[in-house]
Amino acid sequence: MEFTMGGQLEVRMTAADVGKRVSVRRAVDAPGEGAKFSDTVGVLTSWDAGVLSVTTRRGESVRIAESSLLAGKVVPPAPARRRGPAASxxxxxxxxxxxxxxxxxxxxxxxxxxxxxxxxxxxxxxxxxxxxxxxxxxxxxxxxxxxxxxxxxxxxxxxxxxxxxxxxxxxxxxxxxxxxxVTADLRIAALAPVGDLDVDTAAVRVSRTADEAWLSRYQRFETPGPHVLKVLGSGPSVWFASVPGDDPAGTPAAIGRCVVDGRWAGFMAVEVGPEYRRRGLATAVMAALARTALDEGASAAWLQVETDNEGAGALYERMGFATHHSYHHFRPA
Structure with a gap:
């Protein structure tokens, strides 16, 4: 991060730049350790009464005393992604x-x-x-x-x-x-590489409906009432995948959901029973759904994953998914 002009740090932004993406360097207290500084990049969301507020890519609001500013400037929007589909x-x-x-x-x-x-x-x-x-x-x-x-x-x-x-x-x-x-990332990728994953999908069953067995694996509700089925069944073209398990009750080993919408295929509800993990079942479900979406003409993929779900994040990164933006749910304090 470079702020110098002629060897001097400068603050080259004002309150008139609220709403623009900025890069800021500020001094921080570090007793006994000499001068320290911290850098923040994000959108300048306010500058009032001697305090700046910068909202980072992940939605964190950083408040900065004007008196602590060492340097600051308006910077271009984040560089466009170099891989995967173009998307706004x-x-x-x-x-x-x-x-x-x-x-x-x-x-x-x-x-x-x-x-x-x-x-x-x-x-x-x-x-x-x-x-x-x-x-x-x-x-x-x-x-x-x-x-x-x-x-x-x-x-x-x-x-x-x-x-x-x-x-x-x-x-x-x-x-x-x-x-x-809550904060999560919306990630996107090219769809064909997901469908081309080298994994056996023979055991994956793909259908248009979420039956009782599928719902028994999807533990995101107390009672699967009609509102659950209506939301899960919504979308332009909806598919459900499941991998049979060895549970006498018929609960699948793994499940997934895909919504095809024009060029986009959205993946969600990919879940694997704890006793079936590390067998590649999540990958098999994703690949089977991707192949179904490719047959419908989709070419791009998206999914949402909470930022603290490191296991799922790593899996999707290996499949080529990269973060497009973060989204958040705000609630009254």
């Missing part, structure tokens, strides 16, 4: 939303309020696609009442880390007392 945030956010369609939805300006009796935050959160048509505080009050009437916690889903994402909204939510509760 605007395209991906809609593709992902169509893969988890809610039971109930209502518009608030350009925001979508989504509810599905609490099954998955992706179908029980606000999807902000623009202006809510109200001052933010008033809009958030409407959101809390709408979810409260349904006995649900209020969540707003936001994104950071790509061109056109919502760092300013994240900062504003924090200013209104909302806090990040």
């Amino acid at each position: 945030f605007g395209e991906l956010v809609l593709v992902a939303a169509r893969a988890w369609q809610p039971v109930e939805s209502e518009s608030l300006g350009e925001w979508r309020l989504r509810a599905s009796s609490g099954f998955t935050r992706r179908a029980n959160s606000v999807l902000p696609l623009g202006d809510p048509g109200l001052p933010l505080g008033e809009a958030l009050g409407r959101v809390r009442r709408w979810y409260g009437e349904r006995g649900l916690p209020a969540y707003v889903q936001t994104a950071t880390g790509a061109e056109g994402t919502q760092e300013l909204l994240c900062s504003s939510l924090e200013d209104h007392g909302w806090r990040r509760e």
Whole structure:
């Protein structure tokens, strides 16, 4: 990270640069160890009363005292990815939303309020696609009442880390007392290499419906009511995969779900029973679903993985998936 001009560190940004991507160096206290500094890259989301706020790619809000600034400048957007399909945030956010369609939805300006009796935050959160048509505080009050009437916690889903994402909204939510509760990455890859994985898929069964056996492996709900089946079955073209296990009750060893939407194939609900892990079953499920999606004309793949799920993250990285952006669910503190 280089800030020098003629050998001198400079602050070459102002409060007028709020909303732009910046690179900042600040002094930090380190008693007895000499002068120390820290670097931050992200979107400048506020500069007020002598304090700057920078939201990083992962959605972390870093507050910086103006008096501690050593250098700072506006920098270009993050470099475009060098591998995998080209994709914009605007395209991906809609593709992902169509893969988890809610039971109930209502518009608030350009925001979508989504509810599905609490099954998955992706179908029980606000999807902000623009202006809510109200001052933010008033809009958030409407959101809390709408979810409260349904006995649900209020969540707003936001994104950071790509061109056109919502760092300013994240900062504003924090200013209104909302806090990040969950962060995940949306990763993308070329689809053909996933389908070409050298793995035996003969045992993988692919069908259009999630039967009782499939649901018995998918432990993301207490009772698989009609709202669960409606959300799981939503999407332009939905496929379910399972690998039979040796459980007398018929619970599969592994399962997965894929939603084909134009050129995109979204992978989700890939789960392997603890007693069947390290046998390549997750890879087999992914490959079988990818081959099905390729047959439908898809060419690109996406999936979502929580940032603290290191095992799944490593598996998907080996398959060629790279992070496009991060997304977050904010909830009132």
